[in-house]
Amino acid sequence: MGVLNCAVVGSDTCPYFHVVTRADYLPGHTVVRTNVGRDVAWVEWLPNGGGAYVELRDKTLEKQLVSAWLGVSRDASYRVMYAHGEPYVWIPRAHSICLYQWDPTVTSDVPKLLARIAKEEDDIVTLQISIEAIETGLLEMCVVCVVLFQSGCRID
Template sequence: MWNPYYQGGWPNAGPSSSAGNSPVVPQPSIFGALPYASTPTSPGPPPTFMSFRFTTFNPTILDSTVVGPKAQAYFLSNTDTPSPGFTVVHNSANKPIIVIQWARHPVIEICDILSKRHTSKWLTLSPDKSFRTMSARGRTFVWVPEGQYISLYSSGLGAPQIYGRILRGEETVTLELTTEAIQVGLLEVCVAATLLLQCGRNID
């Protein structure tokens, strides 16, 4: 199935991608400074990341378990069960928090965070397919490919700040988030984004 990230030169976009793909560097935006692969983040010590691993694919990331610090299971993603055509993600309290409806134009909803909308309107692909913008918690962020990573940066004037990054391994996908990303409530948002960016399906 067509994957706009893979077609656009994005790394880790699906099973057929590889870490050796050359990143596509986005052009500047009139809406504010977007990060470049060579652009340093704000001065200071490097950010501290917390890792969340998508494991036990059955057979894809859309049916997987998300394991966080101390090997704790944080989320469980199921597709077509019990409802065909839907991916539902439950948290550790077994509460459904993310629902993706697969259709010609997929729809996503994140409980108490994101109202129901098309995935293409939430993770908006740039005209040159070099980055995606994402709105969450009243802020705008940018997903940008950087070598083997897909990194999440702040969007706006000033030096970009990194909030997270996605890395695909042989049998797992790792989402790394900064402590600030966790504090501002981006965990569920980034879990949803990781599923969409790594599932290999058309999300536009």
């Protein structure tokens, strides 16, 4: 089924979100919705692998190109994500992608691990997220990042 059509379950195996990509529902879009059916995010896939737009409900993230929201560093070693006015970075590490609260322009800043995306055996994707990240309002953004990073689609 893959991350474009899946249930996002917690450690208690209870579904929290559903990711839906259906041509008959909203062509060219992937929708993330809560377990009670409230849409929280949309990804609009541009034709011919031309990237994607992303939007999160309630003005958490205005509709914008993924490449603007998740900007690639000059050396292409990480992506910078701004959320609620704070800088975060997604950095590939071995077989995972880790989210840190970190401003790469401040050399004395010590990165704080907030979330980790990993592809496990049997193509199961896991998102480990800290309580602090959830309390900061990053849960939905992290779920969207899982969809973007693991979709196999071009996002820039």
